[in-house]
Amino acid sequence: MKNLVILLSVTISLSSLIACVGNTKKMPNEEVASKKMSIHNWSEREVRILESLSLYNAKPKQDKTNRVVNNADAAKLGQKLFFDKRFSTDGTVACASCHKPKLFFTDGLPQAVGLSKTTRNAPSIVGASNNTWFFLDGRVDSLWSQALHPIENTLEHGNNRSQFAKVIFNDPELKKDYEKVFGPLPDISNKSRFPDNAGPIRVREIKKAWKNMAPADQKIITDIFVNGGKAIAAYETLLQPAPSRFDKYVKAVSNNDAEKIQSLLNKDEVAGLDIFLDKGKCFICHNGPMFSDQGFHNIGTPPLNVKKYDFGRSKAVRRVKKNPFNCLSEYNDSKDKSCDELKYIVIHEEETMAAFKTPSLRNVTKTGPYMHGGQYKTLSEVIKHYNDPPATKVGMNKLLDIDLTDEEMAQLEAFLKTLDSPIAADPSLLTAPN
Amino acid sequence: MIKIKSAVKFITSLTVISFIVSCASSNLKKAESQFQANMMKHGHNSNKMDHDQHKNHSNVFGKRENAVTQLGENGHYKITLFCNESPIPLGRIHDWTVHIETQDGKPVENAKVFVFGGMPMHNHEFSTIPKVKEYLGNGDYRVEGIKFNMIGHWEMRFNIKRGRMKDRVIFKIHM
Numbered sequence: 073m074k075n076l077v078i079l080l081s082v083t084i085s086l087s088s089l090i091a092c093v094g095n096t097k098k099m100p101n102e103e104v105a106s107k108k109m110s111i112h113n114w115s116e117r118e119v120r121i122l123e124s125l126s127l128y129n130a131k132p133k134q135d136k137t138n139r140v141v142n143n144a145d146a147a148k149l150g151q152k153l154f155f156d157k158r159f160s161t162d163g164t165v166a167c168a169s170c171h172k173p174k175l176f177f178t179d180g181l182p183q184a185v186g187l188s189k190t191t192r193n194a195p196s197i198v199g200a201s202n203n204t205w206f207f208l209d210g211r212v213d214s215l216w217s218q219a220l221h222p223i224e225n226t227l228e229h230g231n232n233r234s235q236f237a238k239v240i241f242n243d244p245e246l247k248k249d250y251e252k253v254f255g256p257l258p259d260i261s262n263k264s265r266f267p268d269n270a271g272p273i274r275v276r277e278i279k280k281a282w283k284n285m286a287p288a289d290q291k292i293i294t295d296i297f298v299n300g301g302k303a304i305a306a307y308e309t310l311l312q313p314a315p316s317r318f319d320k321y322v323k324a325v326s327n328n329d330a331e332k333i334q335s336l337l338n339k340d341e342v343a344g345l346d347i348f349l350d351k352g353k354c355f356i357c358h359n360g361p362m363f364s365d366q367g368f369h370n371i372g373t374p375p376l377n378v379k380k381y382d383f384g385r386s387k388a389v390r391r392v393k394k395n396p397f398n399c400l401s402e403y404n405d406s407k408d409k410s411c412d413e414l415k416y417i418v419i420h421e422e423e424t425m426a427a428f429k430t431p432s433l434r435n436v437t438k439t440g441p442y443m444h445g446g447q448y449k450t451l452s453e454v455i456k457h458y459n460d461p462p463a464t465k466v467g468m469n470k471l472l473d474i475d476l477t478d479e480e481m482a483q484l485e486a487f488l489k490t491l492d493s494p495i496a497a498d499p500s501l502l503t504a505p506n
Numbered sequence: 507m508i509k510i511k512s513a514v515k516f517i518t519s520l521t522v523i524s525f526i527v528s529c530a531s532s533n534l535k536k537a538e539s540q541f542q543a544n545m546m547k548h549g550h551n552s553n554k555m556d557h558d559q560h561k562n563h564s565n566v567f568g569k570r571e572n573a574v575t576q577l578g579e580n581g582h583y584k585i586t587l588f589c590n591e592s593p594i595p596l597g598r599i600h601d602w603t604v605h606i607e608t609q610d611g612k613p614v615e616n617a618k619v620f621v622f623g624g625m626p627m628h629n630h631e632f633s634t635i636p637k638v639k640e641y642l643g644n645g646d647y648r649v650e651g652i653k654f655n656m657i658g659h660w661e662m663r664f665n666i667k668r669g670r671m672k673d674r675v676i677f678k679i680h681m
Contacts, residue, residue, distance in 0.1 A: 121657070124596075356628065356656050360597060365655040367633045412599040416634035416651035423631055470630055 126322040130361035133202045136406035149249040150307030155504035160229040170194040173502040176438040182446025186228030193446040201309040204366040208444045209388035216305035217397035232271030233297035313434040316493035344487025363433035370427045372461045372469030376445040386424040425467030578673030602649040613645025617668035623661045
């Protein structure tokens with residue numbers, strides 16, 4: 073009996089071994105084998121993937137909902153609005169307060185601070201025009217409607233749309249710039265029809281003043297407000313990342329330019345790129361020329377406040393569907409009202425709970441702190457999170473297991489630094505206009 | 507004797523566990539291999555496929571001439587699927603067409619067709635909610651709202667109901 077059991081045990085063990093060996097033999101990965109010959113020797117498939125990440129092959133998104141998105145005069149007006157602090161209730165906050173050109177249009181803070189501290193990190197707006205959804209939870213679906221939101225948010229500009237329209241109306245230069253793009257400004261000087269402060273916001277007097285306005289007058293104010301957002305978006309669309317050392321490397325790989333291939337990325341950076349594509353599984357979500365799948369994922373980021381969770385995308389889906397400036401609204405300038413992204417939007421909480429948008433990785437070294445609430449100060453902390461995520465507090469963590477060594481994590485970080493590049497815009501666009 | 511039996515059982519368990527652990531690292535690659543095998547198995551035009559699966563998989567489903575046909579799990583219907591664009595777009599919402607016919611080739615008209623799917627290896631569903639609302643005639647149905655927002659292995663699953671006849675099928679798509 074004893075012998076029989078031992079024999080059985082040995083048989084299982086042998087068959088297991090054979091099965092394992094068999095598996096290995098069944099999976100000859102010629103690509104990996106060939107790559108061992110040289111760190112730069114990418115397989116045909118890998119070259120295709122690398123090219124899909126390159127800015128040289130990118131097709132910039134055209135926002136058809138904004139008729140002035142490519143209008144140079146609109147961009148000039150937008151730049152003025154972007155840096156103008158008069159659009160905040162106390163004259164201290166502009167878009168540029170949280171999106172500073174010197175910090176790659178972020179603020180360097182864990183959570184953005186407008187009139188008060190918010191609960192979210194300020195994302196960079198460089199290349200943001202290529203996004204499908206805006207804000208970290210995607211609660212709006214166009215760059216121009218994103219630009220409007222902070223103006224009426226009590227934590228950010230704390231302003232209202234009537235005051236916004238009046239600043240433009242009462243400033244001869246802004247009025248002239250506005251009219252050059254959008255045509256004559258209606259006369260909104262009558263304070264009984266157009267109060268100085270009115271808008272559908274959560275401040276009682278301002279909301280009441282808005283409700284007392286005639287619908288046609290509300291429409292006049294909202295039109296000016298929306299046009300202002302479209303001008304800001306035209307300016308922001310000019311802020312694109314320039315090709316980085318990584319993009320130049322991919323170009324050299326495509327052209328089989330051995331000299332440049334060798335000089336552009338070092339051994340650790342190439343190893344990091346390989347980890348990014350394969351073992352680290354980063355590429356699964358950070359794909360496309362902006363290194364973002366434009367999706368929303370719960371990656372188990374620790375909440376900032378355990379008593380008040382940030383539910384991210386799950387709340388935002390309801391907001392974007394109701395947003396009066398969404399793709400389905402009358403303010404969509406396109407003839408195409410199919411609005412597929414809204415039409416087929418995912419609402420299931422198991423997919424959206426505490427999920428946040430995959431951020432771009434371009435110039436990632438300049439856009440910290442990281443995660444939706446600025447939970448991590450450094451890139452190495454972020455990579456450690458992915459390697460060993462903490463227990464999920466809310467929703468379901470969708471991260472896949474990776475098991476990187478310290479050396480591999482350092483190599484991955486080295487690769488991410490190759491995505492640094494200047495902003496591909498005229499220097500005059502990177503400062504407040506005169 | 508009981509002690510010896512327990513010891514042997516323990517050794518056997520250890521052996522099995524060590525086997526599982528030792529093979530775990532290769533499971534992902536194995537899944538990929540199986541996946542590719544499925545693609546070959548289910549593709550009508552598998553003989554046309556290039557040896558470099560990764561290079562050509564995106565085109566396997568593209569357009570009607572490259573459609574893939576599978577028999578439903580209950581054996582009632584033959585289901586043919588193809589993308590209305592070629593190659594399959596990445597990161598953009600687009601339409602597919604599913605054709606349903608009986609085993610003897612008669613188009614199945616006005617069936618209730620439900621589509622869902624996602625990336626099973628990543629444990630997530632589509633980043634959109636696709637729908638089958640429009641019957642195009644001759645057993646064809648429009649599958650709208652499909653979006654692959656990342657590369658990798660996707661599944662598109664269909665539940666089909668016509669009267670008392672129910673069938674389901676899973677198509678595997680490698681982006």
